[in-house]
Amino acid sequence: MQPTSRTQVRRTPQRGEYDLDVIYQILDEALVCHVGFVSDGQPIVIPTAYGRVGDRLYIHGSPASRMLRSLQTNLEICVTITLLDGLVLARSAYHHSMNYRSVVIFGAATTVTDPEEKWQALKAFTDHVVPQRWSDVRPPTSQELKGTLVLTLPLTEASAKIRTGPPLDDEADYQLPVWAGVLPLQLTTTAPKPDPRLPSEITIPNAIENYTRTTSCISLKHL
Template identity: 65%
Template structure:
């Protein structure tokens, strides 16, 4: 069992026609805490929306505060301006855990944890809430970083748009374990199993203009997304 599935709060999100898992329903999960844990481990979400009949799917960073997902971007961004109008969006986050190699081509698969969110976003107007969201972005990527860096000034806040999306209509989908071959295919003489995958950080590389007396902060030692 993945560490993401340990000690999960059993409070469930409300099931809707959009969040109900149709394909492989046994892999569907609606526990709020599992959805939060997947979001908190991921780094990039993909936002799907349609403008004038043209579909778009845009990858972007995000942050979570309680039951709200926050995204940010330039005030000139087409995505930010479109989403601020209250159009329907679909947001996805996927953690790839492994490659599943079966004895037949048909049953090759992947192990993963994923979340799909539906809803409409709202523009954050309050400056204090905007700063809270920007702190969430920074701390989501590198915990401990916000307290050390210069925080956004008034001009930077003016050119930055922040949107919030409630995490009310969401679900998770998870696949774990070995390949599921047909019973008659287990005798095929070919290697089968799982190649585990995970996102790992290499040794941090200092900026060439970094002052020589500045050492690597403790929160960057052994950086991990787990």
């Protein structure tokens, strides 16, 4: 993807990544995005869940949501997603950092009116949280579908920014007797807790028992 004036990474540009496969990989691993927009002159940033189908991002919620009502007006928005991979501990306070993978998306969201696309978007939301979950649960009723607003944003103006590797200290500081390195971070789960009203004969699905968020295999030079 060619960067635009909005997606071009200017601060530490060597960390910029515009390959769609890399952007998709980050989107598919993360769980929450932050939607930034201006409503009545007031800047607002709202965290929300999302799903991806091909080259489109989907968000959903109640038609009464101020965010979704605002976004229906063809408002320009900025969506951000961040995965934190590690704390970068340098020999100096100045060079402490974090290893991360992030995506920034610009565009205007539109309302999904096609019933089939709306159905596929809701499936994407569900399976994004837990793979194959849609096939295990009751699908939405017609009333639930009517009460859910789905918006879509094309992934045509997006970029990623990635930092990997050890701290980058000033050359003179490498002689300091201070521990330096990376403290890796990872999203993990504990044992599933059954609903108190769940019948004992219902076993834990494999996708939940062995749940994990996919760790990226992005191979890049240290940035």
